[in-house]
């Protein structure tokens with residue numbers, strides 16, 4: 001169901017999303033070579049709780065049989081891991097890695113969701129370009145996150161931009177509406193046809209989240225039931241914000 005937020009609900013969305021922005025400012029300082037993704041997740045959970053937020057991803061159940069509830073506050077996906085990387089003790093971050101972190105915070109009944117890809121130490125030129133293109137892909141989509149356009153306009157803009165840069169988008173996962181639920185309608189794919197899909201209306205809060213692969217679009221799922229990796233071993237990056245559709249320009253809620 002697509003939900004249109006009231007003014008009161010918009011204030012609560014702004015509040016939790018501001019916390020998500022503060023969370024990443026703090027967490028960025030901890031993303032260094034030598035730390036395991038397990039420890040990084042522990043730091044993340046501590047930061048969230050100290051800000052007064054509830055880590056909403058812990059125990060998240062996608063409702064698909066055979067898939068265990070998600071066990072951690074964050075998803076941490078390194079290099080060829082695209083999304084949903086489960087933090088683990090034996091995954092140590094190294095100089096040159098690109099580290100995608102995705103999290104959802106819950107406060108006062110509303111969710112804020114964002115993802116960032118951090119570059120650790122000396123990353124290759126191509127890895128840097130991938131991270132930059134992924135972020136820019138979000139802003140290409142954002143140009144169409146306005147009253148009068150449709151979801152397909154956002155999807156099309158992201159997909160075409162990424163293709164023009166020689167990279168691929170992840171097709172099996174997508175952005176989404178957000179509010180009282182972590183995932184609400186509409187789904188926001190990172191490719192698609194302009195002029196198609198749900199009409200954008202003021203009061204909608206949605207997550208736009210390009211997941212970009214350096215090489216071919218084919219993916220594998222690891223035995224843990226969650227971690228999605230590139231089949232060809234190429235790198236991948238993720239950039240996501242929660243945004244508000246307004247009468248005019250969209251408002252990016254998870255950037256300060």
Ligand code: MF3
Pocket residue numbers: 056057058060070074075084102103104113114176207209240
């Ligand atoms: N934050 C993710 C998203 O963008 C959700 C991750 S699934 C979870 O939709 F299980 F980790 F919560």
Ligand code: CO
Pocket residue numbers: 102103104113114115240
């Ligand atoms: Co997310």
